[in-house]
Amino acid sequence: MKEIIIKTPLTNDIISKIEPGMIVKINGTIYTARDKTHKLLIENFKSKKKLPFEMKNQIIYYAGPIASGRKIIACGPTTSARMEPYLEFILKNGIKAIIGKGPISSNAISLLKKYNALYLLATGGAAAFLAKFIKKYEVEAFKEFESEALYKFEVENFPTIAAFAKGKYILKS
Numbered sequence: 001m002k003e004i005i006i007k008t009p010l011t012n013d014i015i016s017k018i019e020p021g022m023i024v025k026i027n028g029t030i031y032t033a034r035d036k037t038h039k040l041l042i043e044n045f046k047s048k049k050k051l052p053f054e055m056k057n058q059i060i061y062y063a064g065p066i067a068s069g070r071k072i073i074a075c076g077p078t079t080s081a082r083m084e085p086y087l088e089f090i091l092k093n094g095i096k097a098i099i100g101k102g103p104i105s106s107n108a109i110s111l112l113k114k115y116n117a118l119y120l121l122a123t124g125g126a127a128a129f130l131a132k133f134i135k136k137y138e139v140e141a142f143k144e145f146e147s148e149a150l151y152k153f154e155v156e157n158f159p160t161i162a163a164f165a166k167g168k169y170i171l172k173s
Helices: 012-016 035-046 080-092 106-114 127-131 143-148
Strands: 003-007 023-032 059-061 066-068 071-074 097-100 118-121 134-141 150-165
Touching (some): 023 118, 080 106
Parallel strands (some): 023 059, 059 097
Antiparallel strands (some): 118 150
16 A cells, blocks of 8 residues: 655645555644534634634544643544534635545535545544654643544644545545
């Protein structure tokens, strides 16, 4: 299986090098968001409040991390299909990749095509393993949501697999 190491923020040049099924190791910044965070981001946007981070060319990891002190001890992916109601909003605002688990709908695939974005898979059931690639973190916003807060991670060789890239999807919907 082909492998590529990428650095955030993403560019169209980086995205163009990623093939469906390729192992993609990420270095740099990724953000986490689940249901509550997505809803509040949309509410803030609609009420013209400043968003807590610049979405342009970034990656959102659908995850609810567990921290102990200054270390993330577990951070597995959330089912991506659950986040689909928020997908167009984040893509329209510049997100270039999402990380999650499981199949996504044909509508989600169409949105990824439209916005030239990637769908990357993280291994479900491997939360403690995936946490080892998170070198630093901070709660960027919505601390009151605890594990559903908006986290900013600095990652090193964070392992994913490209499920959607270059207009092709490798999972069955």
